[in-house]
Amino acid sequence: MKIMITGADGFAASRIIRAWQDRHEITGTTRSLLDFTDRDGTGRKIRELSPELVIHCGAVSDLAVCDREPESSRKVNVEGAENVAAACRESGSRMVLFSTDQVYFGGGVQGPHHEEEPLSPRRLYGKQKREAEERCRKVLPDVVILRMSWMFDYDKNRPGEHDTLVTSVRQALREGSRMQYPVYDFRSITYVGEMIRHLEKAIHLPGGIYNFGSPNEKSTYEVAEELLRLLGYGAELLVPNREAFADKPRDLRLSQDKLLSFGIRFGNTQEGLEACLLHENISKSNLYADFC
Ligand SMILES: NC(=O)c1ccc[n+]([C@@H]2O[C@H](COP(=O)([O-])OP(=O)(O)OC[C@H]3O[C@@H](n4cnc5c(N)ncnc54)[C@H](OP(=O)(O)O)[C@@H]3O)[C@@H](O)[C@H]2O)c1
Known part of the structure; x- marks a missing residue:
């Protein structure tokens, strides 16, 4: 498959690229190759590469940085994700968006959490990721959103x-x-190797939101x-x-019920x-x- 992955220097994307480089035609984009807060540049890059799939891993993923820099982190986490979704729509590419279990923190609902429960995230990072999910779904209804848990290697x-x-x-x-x-x-605390193994199947899921962790x-x-x-x-x-x-x-x-119904089991x-x-x-x- 022809795949583009944003945040290529980051924890998740760098490992996905390493694991899949012999199986797929992968282009990883670092900030120097594509700053996805630039809407036009993002459209140009995705048109130029015309990937079948874009996995959007790029983000400001540090909760404290989001609190300290609310505007610039929002630009990355919300507007950046929306730019990628818009470019995918234009190019006819599939999109997988990496979201987070932090959208469930503060909602007052006891876990294991289900994808359809009401959300009211307490921390800014969780709020930004929830907004990114909503905006991407609006722009690209068949986007696959994976709510990741804390990963380790x-x-x-x-x-x-x-x-x-x-x-x-x-x-x-x-x-x-x-x-x-x-x-x-x-x-949920998840081995990144297992996440990557299941990702191979998850990229073919029907559009929607899925918890994605152990x-x-x-x-x-x-x-x-x-x-x-x-x-x-x-x-x-x-x-x-x-x-x-x-x-x-x-x-x-994270509840695994929805994923299990699609044959993915962490x-x-x-x-x-x-x-x-x-x-x-x-x-x-x-x-x-x-x-x-
Ligand atoms: N790791 C986890 O345990 C975990 C848990 C839950 C959810 N997630 C989600 O999973 C995804 C990947 O997480 P991660 O841990 O791999 O994150 P990470 O290590 O922080 O990597 C994020 C990458 O995004 C890049 N980036 C930020 N702004 C950018 C921009 N404007 N243009 C281009 N690149 C930009 C960063 O580049 P710079 O270094 O140049 O800024 C960095 O390489 C994120 O969406 C995160 O929210 C991760």
Whole structure:
């Protein structure tokens, strides 16, 4: 398939490109190749490449940056996504939009969350992503919107890349420093390798919104504890954070019901952690090489 992926330097897109480069004809666009906040430039680039599919991964994905820079982040997260949708409509390209579980944070509905429930996201990032979903659907009704959960991988692809649960825990182990994870936080946490495996099927889904992550019943603290166990460590360095979300637990867990009805099944977070470590061939012996 001829595919264009935005945000090509980012966490998700760089891994999708690496995994699919031999199977598909892929063009990854970094900011220097295409700034998708430029509406005309986006139209030109998508016309020029005429991809069958555009996967829109580019975003300002850091919640704190969105809060600090509300206007510029809105330009990227909302207007940028809409520009891509408009260009896809013009070129007859299919579009997959990466959205987020953060649209469910603040809605007051307990998880696991369903795609059709009412939303009132609390954080600006969640608000922007929800608006992007709405605008893209208006412009391009058959857009496939995937609400991603917090993803992890064993390593970083490049030095400036943001941390994930696994890279943060490994870094803390290397430094022998304490790590804090919240006990009142419940969310789907997903191995990026598994996300990419299911994405191959998801790009053919009918237009609509789909949760796209692993089921998980454990708190983020318990997931970190499990990760340490799998890495062969005790929980001595792990400190429970009982302050975050103490007034009301955060529940971002994603229901898998809709995806299952299309034959896509994510393993749970624990299985994802195991798959990630297995993929990296982690055994006690190379753990010592890694950390000691
Ligand atoms: N990673 C997760 O755990 C997670 C969870 C839920 C949802 N998501 C969603 O999944 C998608 C991918 O996330 P990610 O973690 O891969 O994000 P990421 O690592 O932050 O990558 C985003 C990429 O978008 C690029 N970008 C930003 N503004 C741009 C612009 N105007 N023109 C061109 N490129 C621009 C960034 O380039 P610069 O570095 O040059 O700014 C960066 O390479 C995002 O939509 C995110 O909201 C991710």
